[in-house]
Amino acid sequence: MHLYKTMKNFLLDFDYYIDIYEDKIHVFNYTDIVKLTDTEITLTMPSFTLFLEGEHFVVKRLEKREILIHGILDNVRFSR
Amino acid sequence: MKINHYIYIKTHIRNKNRILLKLYKARINVYDVISQKDVLFLKVLESDYKKIKKQIVTAKFYYVTDSGIFKIKKMITPLKIFAVFLFLILVYFLSHVIVAVDVIHSNKEIRELVKKSLESEGIHFLSFKKGYSELQEIKEKILNSYKDKLEWLEIESEGMRYIVRIEERIINHYEEEEKFCHIVASKSGIVSNVKSTKGEILVHDGQYVSEGDVLISGQVVYNEEVKNNVCASGEVLAEVWYETSVSLPIHYSTKTRTGKKRNNFAIETDSGKHKIFKSRLKNYETEEKVLFRFFDFTFYKYTEYEVNEKPEEYTLESGVEKALILADEKVNAKLKYPEIIKTRKVLKKSINDSTIEVEVFYAVIENITKQVTFSIEEVEEEGS
Numbered sequence: 001m002h003l004y005k006t007m008k009n010f011l012l013d014f015d016y017y018i019d020i021y022e023d024k025i026h027v028f029n030y031t032d033i034v035k036l037t038d039t040e041i042t043l044t045m046p047s048f049t050l051f052l053e054g055e056h057f058v059v060k061r062l063e064k065r066e067i068l069i070h071g072i073l074d075n076v077r078f079s080r
Numbered sequence: 081m082k083i084n085h086y087i088y089i090k091t092h093i094r095n096k097n098r099i100l101l102k103l104y105k106a107r108i109n110v111y112d113v114i115s116q117k118d119v120l121f122l123k124v125l126e127s128d129y130k131k132i133k134k135q136i137v138t139a140k141f142y143y144v145t146d147s148g149i150f151k152i153k154k155m156i157t158p159l160k161i162f163a164v165f166l167f168l169i170l171v172y173f174l175s176h177v178i179v180a181v182d183v184i185h186s187n188k189e190i191r192e193l194v195k196k197s198l199e200s201e202g203i204h205f206l207s208f209k210k211g212y213s214e215l216q217e218i219k220e221k222i223l224n225s226y227k228d229k230l231e232w233l234e235i236e237s238e239g240m241r242y243i244v245r246i247e248e249r250i251i252n253h254y255e256e257e258e259k260f261c262h263i264v265a266s267k268s269g270i271v272s273n274v275k276s277t278k279g280e281i282l283v284h285d286g287q288y289v290s291e292g293d294v295l296i297s298g299q300v301v302y303n304e305e306v307k308n309n310v311c312a313s314g315e316v317l318a319e320v321w322y323e324t325s326v327s328l329p330i331h332y333s334t335k336t337r338t339g340k341k342r343n344n345f346a347i348e349t350d351s352g353k354h355k356i357f358k359s360r361l362k363n364y365e366t367e368e369k370v371l372f373r374f375f376d377f378t379f380y381k382y383t384e385y386e387v388n389e390k391p392e393e394y395t396l397e398s399g400v401e402k403a404l405i406l407a408d409e410k411v412n413a414k415l416k417y418p419e420i421i422k423t424r425k426v427l428k429k430s431i432n433d434s435t436i437e438v439e440v441f442y443a444v445i446e447n448i449t450k451q452v453t454f455s456i457e458e459v460e461e462e463g464s
Contacts, residue, residue, distance in 0.1 A: 033104055036097040059100050062110040 015046050020076070024060075025052060025069045033067070041069060051077040085126040086111060086147040091139045096120045099139055106135045123147060175374055176209050180241045190229065190248055197222045203235075203242060239375075259453050261311040263296035265289045266450040269318035273445075279312025289318065289448075298454065309456055316449050319422060322442040324410055326403040327435050333389045335365065340386040345371075348378040361386045399436035400429050407440045419446045 016029035027043055027050065034049070035042035036059070041052040057071035093099050096115055103110055103122075108131060112123035121144065124132065132141055146154055181203055183191045201218045203210065210218065215235050223230050232247035263279065268290045271283050279296040283289055295316045300308040345356040346368070364384040371379040394402065404426070411421060421444050428439040 033101060036101050038097070058113065058115055059097070059110070060113050062100055062104055062113070064107060064109060 020073060023070060023072065025073055028066045030067060048078045048080045083149060085150050086123050087126045087129060088121055088123055088144040088147060089129060089141045090119055090121050090144050091141050092118055093120055093139050094118060102136050106131065108132060174240065178203065178207055178209060178240060178242050179205065181244065182241060183244045183246065185246045185248065187248060190246060193226065194222065194244060194246055197225065198244065209237060259311055260298045260309040261451045261453045262294045262298045263312045263314055263316065263449045264452050265291055265293045265295055265448045267291055267320045267448045269320035269448055271316060271318045273317040276314030278310050279314065295449065314449065315447055317445050318448045319443055320446050320448065322411060322444060323439060324407050324442065325437065325439045326407050327437050328394065328399055328403050330394050330434055330436060331391060333391050335387040335389055338386045338388055342384045344382040344384055346380040346382055348380065350376065359384055363387050363389055394436060396429065396431050396436065400426060400438055403436060403438035404440065411442050411444065415444065419444065
């Protein structure tokens with residue numbers, strides 16, 4: 001997944017992207033994790049802060065530039 | 081290509097997010113997270129494990145298992161390899177060994193006889209199975225040894241058993257009626273050699289005989305009087321003549337091997353032979369070798385030799401030469417020892433657009449004897 005995403009990012013030249021699936025959230029190229037709980041995750045992105053609210057959040061994969069979260073997403077916000 | 085060595089580690093902790101944040105701060109990648117009650121399983125690089133233990137002192141980490149190919153590598157121990165190897169040898173042994181030889185026949189004497197013969201040929205309890213040709217040879221040998229007792233014998237392989245089916249030879253001794261016979265010519269020709277074991281020879285070398293002429297008479301005549309009647313026997317060789325024609329296509333192709341070869345494998349089942357890999361050569365000749373047999377399957381090794389096909393054309397001379405070889409084969413196929421081709425001559429040769437036609441005349445030394453029976457009454461009637 002990492003190789004595929006890195007290649008995709010290289011080809012499409014995105015700074016970041018956020019994929020939202022049925023019960024997964026995949027964030028690529030975040031800069032920092034501000035908050036990490038079962039119901040709330042706050043990530044610093046290159047140009048804004050991303051707020052994820054929901055239930056049963058579980059980090060499934062955690063790397064320097066990407067994070068995969070399992071759980072039920074109720075609300076997504078961001079602020080510049 | 082370097083393969084990353086991942087391992088699973090576990091830690092007992094209530095707040096798993098805190099641990100994950102600490103790992104993030106320590107710049108350690110986590111490739112899988114499995115949470116079970118108070119236990120957290122993490123998939124990390126093996127090289128990061130020491131770093132985690134050193135940097136995160138608030139929790140204790142334990143090594144659980146390897147991941148991916150390294151897990152398999154750890155599972156494969158020399159003992160396991162040896163066990164698999166031993167198992168394969170055992171399977172091979174069990175599929176090639178005979179635990180019973182069942183001879184099926186109602187006569188105990190015949191059963192014992194065949195069983196003993198098979199034992200002397202190496203077919204007995206705990207002996208190795210024989211190949212097809214070897215079994216055929218053994219069958220022939222036993223049948224030839226007991227010509228008067230055995231009519232037919234078949235050895236079937238069924239799992240780890242050999243089942244031997246026999247047909248007993250029943251000889252009926254009929255009293256043969258006394259018969260009288262002449263040896264007559266089956267074909268017209270010039271006699272070249274006469275051999276007689278019984279009867280009176282009526283022809284000599286160099287004499288022309290027509291079909292049906294008596295060559296060796298069953299009536300022994302002395303002073304123009306029939307002294308005895310016998311069944312004449314003997315052999316009369318005579319020069320007979322044949323004409324044969326051969327038609328040959330002008331265009332043909334010769335195959336030469338380029339030296340390039342590829343190996344392939346095939347498996348033979350009830351439905352025929354099936355190649356395992358696709359042939360990588362365009363034009364090729366195949367040589368096959370049996371690798372091993374496993375129950376009803378036979379495994380072959382194929383060696384495929386690349387060949388170059390070169391189209392060729394016969395001239396009238398080379399075509400006639402080839403046609404003569406084919407004509408000789410055709411005539412020789414009909415001959416039995418001591419019959420031979422005496423002379424041959426090309427009668428006609430012609431070349432068309434696509435074929436060469438050759439007609440050949442043959443003079444052949446051939447056995448022309450044919451036994452014909454006669455009764456004394458018939459001869460007396462003819463005489464009166």
